[in-house]
Amino acid sequence: MVKKCGLILAAAAAAAAVSGTGAFAQTQWSIAVAENEENTVLNYTVYDSRDSADVEAIASCPNDDASEYNIKGVMYQGVNYGGSPTGGIRTNITAYIEPGDKLRISFDYRSPSYEENSAYDVTPVIEVKGPDGVVSQRYEFAAAPQSDVWTSYTSAESEPVEFSEGDSVSLALMNERGFWHMKGLVIERYGETPFISGLEIGGAAEGGVLRDGAVTVSGTADGPCTLYTAFYNNGRLLSVDSRSADGSFELSAQSSGADEMKLLAWDGMEPKTEEITVRADGNGSYKPEEAVSSLKEKYSGSFLIGNIYNNYNINDAKTALILEHFNVLTGENNMKPEVTAPSKNYYNFSQADAMTDFAEENGLDVIGHTFIWHKQSAAWLTEGTADEVWDNMESFIGNVAGHFKGRVKGWDVVNEAIRDNIDQVPPSWSYYIRKDSEATGTPWFRALRDSEYIYRAFVMAHEADPDAELYYNDYNLDMPYKREAAALLVKHINDKYKQEYKTDENLVDAIGMQSHYSLETNVDDVRASIDRFREIGVKVNITELDVCINRVGDNGEGDSGAATELSASDEMKQAVKYAELMTVYKENADIIDRVTFWGLNDGDSWRSPQHPTLFDAQLKPKKAFYAVMEPENYR
Numbered sequence: 001m002v003k004k005c006g007l008i009l010a011a012a013a014a015a016a017a018v019s020g021t022g023a024f025a026q027t028q029w030s031i032a033v034a035e036n037e038e039n040t041v042l043n044y045t046v047y048d049s050r051d052s053a054d055v056e057a058i059a060s061c062p063n064d065d066a067s068e069y070n071i072k073g074v075m076y077q078g079v080n081y082g083g084s085p086t087g088g089i090r091t092n093i094t095a096y097i098e099p100g101d102k103l104r105i106s107f108d109y110r111s112p113s114y115e116e117n118s119a120y121d122v123t124p125v126i127e128v129k130g131p132d133g134v135v136s137q138r139y140e141f142a143a144a145p146q147s148d149v150w151t152s153y154t155s156a157e158s159e160p161v162e163f164s165e166g167d168s169v170s171l172a173l174m175n176e177r178g179f180w181h182m183k184g185l186v187i188e189r190y191g192e193t194p195f196i197s198g199l200e201i202g203g204a205a206e207g208g209v210l211r212d213g214a215v216t217v218s219g220t221a222d223g224p225c226t227l228y229t230a231f232y233n234n235g236r237l238l239s240v241d242s243r244s245a246d247g248s249f250e251l252s253a254q255s256s257g258a259d260e261m262k263l264l265a266w267d268g269m270e271p272k273t274e275e276i277t278v279r280a281d282g283n284g285s286y287k288p289e290e291a292v293s294s295l296k297e298k299y300s301g302s303f304l305i306g307n308i309y310n311n312y313n314i315n316d317a318k319t320a321l322i323l324e325h326f327n328v329l330t331g332e333n334n335m336k337p338e339v340t341a342p343s344k345n346y347y348n349f350s351q352a353d354a355m356t357d358f359a360e361e362n363g364l365d366v367i368g369h370t371f372i373w374h375k376q377s378a379a380w381l382t383e384g385t386a387d388e389v390w391d392n393m394e395s396f397i398g399n400v401a402g403h404f405k406g407r408v409k410g411w412d413v414v415n416e417a418i419r420d421n422i423d424q425v426p427p428s429w430s431y432y433i434r435k436d437s438e439a440t441g442t443p444w445f446r447a448l449r450d451s452e453y454i455y456r457a458f459v460m461a462h463e464a465d466p467d468a469e470l471y472y473n474d475y476n477l478d479m480p481y482k483r484e485a486a487a488l489l490v491k492h493i494n495d496k497y498k499q500e501y502k503t504d505e506n507l508v509d510a511i512g513m514q515s516h517y518s519l520e521t522n523v524d525d526v527r528a529s530i531d532r533f534r535e536i537g538v539k540v541n542i543t544e545l546d547v548c549i550n551r552v553g554d555n556g557e558g559d560s561g562a563a564t565e566l567s568a569s570d571e572m573k574q575a576v577k578y579a580e581l582m583t584v585y586k587e588n589a590d591i592i593d594r595v596t597f598w599g600l601n602d603g604d605s606w607r608s609p610q611h612p613t614l615f616d617a618q619l620k621p622k623k624a625f626y627a628v629m630e631p632e633n634y635r
């Protein structure tokens, strides 16, 4: 409805000459681009690990007579990546200007950590980059005087910004020390509770136009916030004004010639907006944005969204959270061999049945986790002669798979059969499977002395429940050598099965990438693994996703250390990591059926001190949650 000045990077880009200035050796950062075409007010925040700053950018559009287009109160979400030497922050503003527009930028910048020299801590520039990333034009702006630790920057109007189709324009705040990395924009509102209540709007209109000063608004915001009033005529923005409010507010706004006013509210960093529209024709609306707030709904077109179920600490609040966001469950421990098969000829399904009943009553799927593993398994399974252990394996898998037949979607038939510390390309499919060494082995191999025990387990599981999907599940599969070991192993199993049973079907339907990650995880490695598994013709499931703040070893162990506080910066970095991962998963949704998170909340996680999940210990959504909801806003 609102025509935004230069909203689109028009294909009809001006054919103005572009003078090259050589390569600009800067990391190309992908940046938030506001999607709310309706709202001309965008909110960003910049911060590094130690402090925060507000940035306000104003862009004018002299092309468009009598109108000034404002990007005001823009909140950049920043991530300090710890000092890339040529760092800076930037946002892509192509979406807001057209060729030939001029720009004016103003913002306040505060950097207490560099107090003595914050006046020259940041240099704002506008860059026009060609599709090849080369800067063709650059406009610099002078810094205004410093006051206290705040420095105000207001630029003169720039030269007209010229660019061609495929170019991008970014506002960059160049930081000499290179600490800034700007990411993400959050504009959606989540949750049901109205942020603003007790709203009263008064005013008068004449001839379809709001009378000057006629609009008064009062109400109460649920906490401190910034309110924006924006006036429009025929969909064109006339003016925008912002003010802070703490609880109740009352404002009288100048409407000069407007036919419509919008009031927008942002409560700081929270992704919550509300929009109140008043029109001179007597219409209007009060619209808390109806955002999709459920993970499973958000990804319903892509994959199932799972979490783990733990019989010991489930309660009403957790149940509600599970049902809101997840549509598939894995037992955190309740279907492990030590629980289902604690001793020979004795099975105990009480916990797993409780979970499965809960899932069935509520329409969730269940994943069976797990049969053959070197951990959390009773000794009887691997005791005796090789023949006896083959029998144990068969009766164990047969009994457990038989019990849950028709009730589970699939089984992690073999878990973690590939060893750690692989330092070269695996020479064969069996070279790096766990064998008998104390450090890297498994009691299954020790008893059976046959690398084909993995294949046999899959055949047994298939015989016991032919309709269940079967998975090979492991951790660190983003690591190149371990990735390759898993690809070779699974390919071997499927090839052997096809040959032996004269079939085209896979025995292993999917590789489960556990995905116990950290801020260090490189999503390019994750993508490369998915690509590799695609090559061998299997699907991929993300089966145990969590993202630790610090890396927790490479041995698949939990972290029972002391909890450290989650800093705002780490919380944002984690959100960005989740967003990057979800982006890779979405790109591969054709072969990914499920993304399961390992832990409902940070309090319950097996790596609790690392704050690895989407919800905090009070079950409040973290930035990671919003990043999974809207990955494009956190890249």
Ligand code: XIL
Binding pocket: 332, 333, 415, 475, 514, 544, 556, 558, 606
């Ligand atoms: C973990 C559980 O989360 C913990 O509660 C338990 O003490 C140990 O196991 N890989 C797996 C999961 O396949 O079963 C593990 O779960 C985490 C690593």
